[in-house]
Amino acid sequence: MKMDILLGLQWGDEGKGKVVDVLAPKYDVVARFQGGPNAGHTLEFDGIKHVLHQIPSGIFRQKLINIIGNGVVLDPVVLKKEIEGLDKFNIVFQENLFVSKKATIIIPTHKLLDAAYEKSKGDKKIGSTLKGIGPTYQDKIGRVALRVGDILSGDFRAKYDALVAKHKTTLSFYDFDISQLPELETTFFDAIEFFKKLNLIDSEYVVNEFLSSGKKVLAEGAQGSLLDVDFGSYPFVTSSSTMAAGACTGLGVAPSRIGEVYGIFKAYCTRVGSGPFPTELFDADGEAMRKEGNEFGSTTGRPRRCGWIDLPALRYSIMINGVTQLFMMKGDVLNIFEEIKICTHYELADGTRVDKLTYELNEQDVTPIYTTVKGWYTSLANATTFEEFPKELKDYVFFLEAELGVPIKMVSVGPDRKQTILR
Numbered sequence: 313m314k315m316d317i318l319l320g321l322q323w324g325d326e327g328k329g330k331v332v333d334v335l336a337p338k339y340d341v342v343a344r345f346q347g348g349p350n351a352g353h354t355l356e357f358d359g360i361k362h363v364l365h366q367i368p369s370g371i372f373r374q375k376l377i378n379i380i381g382n383g384v385v386l387d388p389v390v391l392k393k394e395i396e397g398l399d400k401f402n403i404v405f406q407e408n409l410f411v412s413k414k415a416t417i418i419i420p421t422h423k424l425l426d427a428a429y430e431k432s433k434g435d436k437k438i439g440s441t442l443k444g445i446g447p448t449y450q451d452k453i454g455r456v457a458l459r460v461g462d463i464l465s466g467d468f469r470a471k472y473d474a475l476v477a478k479h480k481t482t483l484s485f486y487d488f489d490i491s492q493l494p495e496l497e498t499t500f501f502d503a504i505e506f507f508k509k510l511n512l513i514d515s516e517y518v519v520n521e522f523l524s525s526g527k528k529v530l531a532e533g534a535q536g537s538l539l540d541v542d543f544g545s546y547p548f549v550t551s552s553s554t555m556a557a558g559a560c561t562g563l564g565v566a567p568s569r570i571g572e573v574y575g576i577f578k579a580y581c582t583r584v585g586s587g588p589f590p591t592e593l594f595d596a597d598g599e600a601m602r603k604e605g606n607e608f609g610s611t612t613g614r615p616r617r618c619g620w621i622d623l624p625a626l627r628y629s630i631m632i633n634g635v636t637q638l639f640m641m642k643g644d645v646l647n648i649f650e651e652i653k654i655c656t657h658y659e660l661a662d663g664t665r666v667d668k669l670t671y672e673l674n675e676q677d678v679t680p681i682y683t684t685v686k687g688w689y690t691s692l693a694n695a696t697t698f699e700e701f702p703k704e705l706k707d708y709v710f711f712l713e714a715e716l717g718v719p720i721k722m723v724s725v726g727p728d729r730k731q732t733i734l735r
């Protein structure tokens with residue numbers, strides 16, 4: 313059996329949580345492979361709206377195994393809160409949530425460092441979620457981080473103290489106030505005790521053995537390809553490999569074992585935090601998109617920047633991920649527009665037209681070149697099949713498919729599980 317991967321093709325918040333929840337009944341295992349509590353994945357069903365940060369989005373489906381893989385940076389405090397928040401759903405965590413012993417632990421000083429680094433950048437700040445992601449991945453790559461398996465060892469406290477001592481030196485260099493640290497540490501060690509009760513596993517063996525025994529595994533991405541540490545709009549990116557290859561390293565699954573790569577995109581674009589966004593709208597259309605799409609961050613509540621769909625960016629994401637199927641999300645949000653714009657190229661300052669996200673492109677302002685199409689300008693609330701969609705929406709889908717060269721197999725027309733049209 314091969315492992316399928318589902319990931320975001322834009323700047324995150326494409327609707328990954330919703331789609332994982334929709335697809336989950338077809339799978340035995342859902343596994344997160346990177347990121348951490350910077351993610352906010354929203355699920356809606358039976359009148360319930362729930363945001364998950366670190367727990368995979370298969371958790372509401374019975375008999376499904378959810379794995380937090382080695383590539384994740386995990387905050388024990390957030391995990392404890394997430395688990396407690398799910399108590400009312402009678403989920404038996406001992407049976408269906410598993411955590412890799414090789415996942416990296418976010419400690420309180422990582423969050424302080426995140427804040428110190430952002431403050432020092434002034435108006436060049438990344439717009440980090442301040443969950444400690446960057447500093448934790450830095451320590452992982454720097455080979456000094458704490459891993460989940462370490463909490464079981466007798467000298468965890470000593471290892472922790474050694475790392476905190478290093479962090480304190482840096483925090484003092486930045487003259488950063490650490491007076492809240494003792495309080496944060498009390499909560500942290502309380503969460504560590506709770507953590508010991510979870511299933512801590514060598515997830516690379518578990519996932520590969522599942523695949524060998526014919527079980528179906530879905531890898532759930534966090535963030536989006538344009539926030540990838542290598543291929544995103546560096547330095548305005550997150551600190552992990554958000555692309556398909558990240559699922560191999562983040563779960564210990566060989567590239568030869570990858571099956572479908574589902575690429576999720578919004579019918580338009582959004583971005584939270586700083587960094588280039590060629591099609592960003594600063595006018596009434598952008599405001600209308602934000603309002604209609606309820607575009608406010610699931611993790612931080614920040615308003616999301618909004619703009620028209622960007623085809624060069626999508627083509628780039630499809631290329632680096634080897635996307636085999638596209639899912640278009642939030643089609644209903646465009647109901648309000650009589651005309652819809654599609655960015656097909658960028659124009660540089662010297663008038664040259666380009667459609668590639670080269671290194672140089674990241675360094676300059678570009679003007680998006682649009683094709684304008686007629687909107688459907690009607691509610692999609694009653695559509696239950698693709699055939700029932702208004703002609704203009706079908707044409708929008710056909711146009712994108714022709715431009716992107718990959719079939720759009722799903723169109724989402726609302727946040728609920730049921731508002732999902734398969735083709």
Ligand code: GDP
Nearest residue numbers: 325326327328329353354610642724725726727
């Ligand atoms: P994720 O991080 O990719 O899982 O996405 P988020 O949960 O952060 O943001 C997506 C938001 O859009 C959530 O509030 C979802 O409930 C909502 N959503 C998902 N699909 C649709 C859709 O097709 N239409 C509308 N209107 N909302 C959607």
Ligand code: IMO
Nearest residue numbers: 324325350351352439440441534535550584585
């Ligand atoms: P999901 O999984 C949208 C953005 C932050 C910031 C940059 C770096 O819900 O799609 P970080 O905290 O990682 O150091 O922030 O990345 N960012 C996200 N934007 N969705 C996310 O996750 C994000 N996770 C991080 O806003 O610009």
Ligand code: MG
Nearest residue numbers: 325352353610
């Ligand atoms: Mg999100």
